[in-house]
Amino acid sequence: MTMFISTISLFTLFSAIYGTAATNLHTFSSDSYNQPYRTAYHFQPPKNWINGPLRYGGLYHLFYQYNPKGAVWGNIVWAHSVSKDLVNWTPLDPAIFPSQPSDINGCWSGSATVLPGNKPAILYTGINPLNQQVQNMAKPKNLSDPFLREWVKSTKNPLMAPTSANEINSSSFRDPSTAWLGQDGHWRVLVGSKRRSRGMALLYRSKDFSDWVQAKHPLHSTLGSGMWECPDFFPVLKNGQLGVDTSVNDDYVRHVLKVSLDDKKHDYYMIGSYNGARDRFIPDKGFEEFVLRYDYGKYYASKTFFDDGEKRRVLLGWVNESSSVADDIKKGWSGIHTIPRAIWLHKSGKQLVQWPVEEIKKLREKPVNLSPQTLKGGKFLQINGVTATQADVEISFEVNKLIEAEVLDNWTDPKILCSQKGSSIKSELGPFGLLVFASEGLQEFTSVFFRIFKYQNKNLVLLCSDQSRSSLNKNNDLTTYGAFVDVEPLHEQLSLRTLTDHSVVESFGGEGRACITARVYPTLAINDKAQLYAFNNGTADVNITRLNAWSMKKAQIN
Ligand SMILES: *[C@@H]1O[C@H](CO)[C@@H](O)[C@H](O)[C@H]1NC(C)=O
Numbered sequence: 080m081t082m083f084i085s086t087i088s089l090f091t092l093f094s095a096i097y098g099t100a101a102t103n104l105h106t107f108s109s110d111s112y113n114q115p116y117r118t119a120y121h122f123q124p125p126k127n128w129i130n131g132p133l134r135y136g137g138l139y140h141l142f143y144q145y146n147p148k149g150a151v152w153g154n155i156v157w158a159h160s161v162s163k164d165l166v167n168w169t170p171l172d173p174a175i176f177p178s179q180p181s182d183i184n185g186c187w188s189g190s191a192t193v194l195p196g197n198k199p200a201i202l203y204t205g206i207n208p209l210n211q212q213v214q215n216m217a218k219p220k221n222l223s224d225p226f227l228r229e230w231v232k233s234t235k236n237p238l239m240a241p242t243s244a245n246e247i248n249s250s251s252f253r254d255p256s257t258a259w260l261g262q263d264g265h266w267r268v269l270v271g272s273k274r275r276s277r278g279m280a281l282l283y284r285s286k287d288f289s290d291w292v293q294a295k296h297p298l299h300s301t302l303g304s305g306m307w308e309c310p311d312f313f314p315v316l317k318n319g320q321l322g323v324d325t326s327v328n329d330d331y332v333r334h335v336l337k338v339s340l341d342d343k344k345h346d347y348y349m350i351g352s353y354n355g356a357r358d359r360f361i362p363d364k365g366f367e368e369f370v371l372r373y374d375y376g377k378y379y380a381s382k383t384f385f386d387d388g389e390k391r392r393v394l395l396g397w398v399n400e401s402s403s404v405a406d407d408i409k410k411g412w413s414g415i416h417t418i419p420r421a422i423w424l425h426k427s428g429k430q431l432v433q434w435p436v437e438e439i440k441k442l443r444e445k446p447v448n449l450s451p452q453t454l455k456g457g458k459f460l461q462i463n464g465v466t467a468t469q470a471d472v473e474i475s476f477e478v479n480k481l482i483e484a485e486v487l488d489n490w491t492d493p494k495i496l497c498s499q500k501g502s503s504i505k506s507e508l509g510p511f512g513l514l515v516f517a518s519e520g521l522q523e524f525t526s527v528f529f530r531i532f533k534y535q536n537k538n539l540v541l542l543c544s545d546q547s548r549s550s551l552n553k554n555n556d557l558t559t560y561g562a563f564v565d566v567e568p569l570h571e572q573l574s575l576r577t578l579t580d581h582s583v584v585e586s587f588g589g590e591g592r593a594c595i596t597a598r599v600y601p602t603l604a605i606n607d608k609a610q611l612y613a614f615n616n617g618t619a620d621v622n623i624t625r626l627n628a629w630s631m632k633k634a635q636i637n
C-alpha cells in the first residue's frame with residue numbers, strides 16, 4: 080500500500096568497512112541466462128519487493144521499503160544500502176524494523192533530514208497495535224560509523240499521531256517528508272493525508288525536531304485528488320542546473336511540491352512559490368491541478384535529496400513490475416529503482432528537467448558512433464556492436480522544415496494518442512525513434528518514438544513508449560505510454576536517450592523534458608538475442624544528426 084524512501088549522508092571515511100561489507104555481496108549469484116529480466120545496473124535488492132530512494136554526504140545512503148520474507152508486499156522494514164557513486168551499491172543490514180509499540184505492525188515510508196552539525200535523523204511512519212499510522216523518529220547510534228548501521232528510536236515515539244482532536248484519519252496519515260528550517264529557526268515537515276477526497280500535505284512544526292505541533296492549515300491541499308503519499312517539497316533555482324538545500328527560500332528559487340497520488344498511482348508535481356511567513360504553497364497560474372509528472376510511464380513513490388557534495392538535487396523513483404504476481408514470485412524479486420536523476424527547473428520555468436546522474440557514464444563501454452545520415456521513410460537501421468539488453472543510446476533527429484505535420488483537431492491525452500497510433504500508423508513526420516529489445520524477425524520489440532502534430536497552428540511533439548509488442552507473453556501489462564515534449568522541432572533537434580537494462584526501458588525525450596520508464600519481458604529478444612534499431616516508419620525522410628550508443632557494464636547492485 081504505501082511507498083517510500085529516504086536517505087542520509089555523512090562525510091567520514093568508509094573504506095575499511097566498505098571492504099568487509101562487499102564480501103556479503105555475491106550471496107545472490109544470478110546466472111543471467113536463467114534470470115533474463117534481472118537488471119544489471121538499475122538498483123534492486125537481492126530478492127523481494129522493494130520501493131523508494133535516498134540522500135547524500137560522503138556516502139550515499141539508500142533506504143527502501145523491503146519485505147525480507149517475500150516478493151510481494153508485506154512485513155515492511157527499512158532496508159539499507161550505501162554507495163560512493165550512486166551506481167555501485169553495497170547492502171547493509173536493515174536500518175529500521177518493528178521493535179516498539181509505535182511501529183510494531185510495520186515501518187513504512189519516511190525521509191531523512193540532516194540536522195545542524197551533520198547529524199542525520201529519520202522520520203518514518205509506524206503502524207501501532209491499533210493499526211493506526213503514526214510518525215516516529217530514529218537517529219544513528221554512532222555518528223562515527225560512516226555506514227550508519229544502527230539506528231536508535233526516540234523514546235518519545237510516536238511524535239505525531241491521530242487524535243480525536245486533530246480529526247486526522249488514522250488510515251490516511253503517512254510518509255513524512257524531509258524537514259526544512261523556516262526563517263524563525265523552527266523545523267517544518269509534511270505528512271501525506273486526505274480528508275474525504277481532499278488530498279493534503281499536513282504541516283507540523285518543531286523547535287527541537289522532537290516535539291511536533293500540527294499547523295492549523297495544511298501546506299497545500301486539492302479537492303478530489305485523494306490520498307497524497309510521499310510528499311516532497313523543495314526549492315529549485317530559477318536559473319541554472321545546480322541544486323540548493325531544502326531550507327533555502329529566497330528570490331532566486333521557486334518551489335516544487337510533489338505528491339504520489341494513491342488513486343492514480345503516479346507522481347505529480349506543481350511549481351509555485353512558498354510563502355514562508357504563512358507557510359503556504361501557491362501553485363503557479365495554470366498549474367493548480369496535478370498535470371505535470373516526473374515520468375509518464377511506470378514510476379512512483381519518488382524522493383529527492385540535496386547532494387551537498389555535487390551541489391545538485393537528485394531524484395530517485397521506484398518502478399514496479401509489469402509481470403504477474405505469480406511471475407514475480409517465480410523470479411523471486413519485484414521492483415527496481417530508476418537511475419538517479421539530477422533535477423532542475425527548465426528555463427521556461429514551466430517544468431522540471433531530469434537527466435541521469437553523470438556517474439552512470441562510467442558504466443559505458445564499446446562506444447558505437449554512427450555518422451549523421453538520412454533515414455528514409457520506412458527504413459530500419461540496425462545498430463550493431465552494442466549489447467542491446469544493457470545499453471545507453473543517444474540519438475537526435477532533424478525533420479524537414481517544409482513538411483506540414485499531421486493536424487490534430489482535438490487535444491487528446493498523449494497516452495491515448497500513442498496507443499491509437501502505435502509505431503505502425505504512418506504519418507509524414509513520424510513515427511521515428513528507437514526499437515529496443517527487438518527479436519531477429521521483429522516478433523518482439525519495444526518502440527520508443529516521436530510523432531509530430533500540428534495543433535492550433537503550433538507543432539506538438541509526442542513521445543511514445545509502446546510496449547504492446549514487447550513480448551509474446553501476453554500475461555504482462557503491455558500498456559503504451561506517452562507524453563508531449565515541449566520542443567519546437569523547427570528550431571531544435573529532437574533528442575532521445577534510452578537506457579535499456581534487461582527488463583527496463585528508461586527514456587528521456589527533449590534532453591530530459593519528458594521521461595518515460597517501461598518494464599518489458601521479452602521471450603525471444605533476451606540476452607545476446609536482443610537487437611537494437613533506429614527507425615523511421617513515417618513517410619517523409621528524417622535526418623539522424625547524432626547517434627552514440629554504448630554497452631553498459633554491470634554495476635554492483637547488491
Ligand atoms: C563507532 O564507530 C566507529 C567507526 O566504525 C568505531 O570505531 C567505534 O568503535 C564505534 N563506537 C561504538 C561505541 O560502537
Ligand SMILES: *[C@@H]1O[C@H](CO)[C@@H](O)[C@H](O)[C@H]1NC(C)=O
Pocket residue numbers: 248249250251274275
Ligand atoms: C479514512 O481513510 C480510509 C482509507 O482511505 C477510508 O477507507 C476511510 O473511509 C476514511 N475514514 C474517514 C472517516 O474519512
Ligand SMILES: *[C@@H]1O[C@H](CO)[C@@H](O)[C@H](O)[C@H]1NC(C)=O
Pocket residue numbers: 344378379399400401402556
Ligand atoms: C504496479 O503495476 C501494476 C501493473 O502493471 C499497476 O496496475 C499498478 O498500478 C502499479 N502500482 C504502482 C504503485 O505503480
Ligand SMILES: *[C@@H]1O[C@H](CO)[C@@H](O)[C@H](O)[C@H]1NC(C)=O
Pocket residue numbers: 453477478479480620621622
Ligand atoms: C538532411 O540532410 C541533408 C544533407 O545535409 C539535407 O540536404 C536535407 O535537407 C536534410 N533533411 C532533413 C529532413 O532535414
Ligand SMILES: *[C@@H]1O[C@H](CO)[C@@H](O)[C@H](O)[C@H]1NC(C)=O
Pocket residue numbers: 488489
Ligand atoms: C472534436 O471535439 C468536438 C467536441 O467534443 C467534436 O464535436 C468533434 O467531433 C471532435 N472532432 C474530432 C475530429 O474528433
Ligand SMILES: *[C@@H]1O[C@H](CO)[C@@H](O)[C@H](O)[C@H]1NC(C)=O
Pocket residue numbers: 501502503504505514526614616
Ligand atoms: C511500420 O509500419 C508498418 C506498416 O504500417 C507495420 O506493419 C510495421 O509493424 C511498423 N513497424 C514498427 C516497428 O512498428
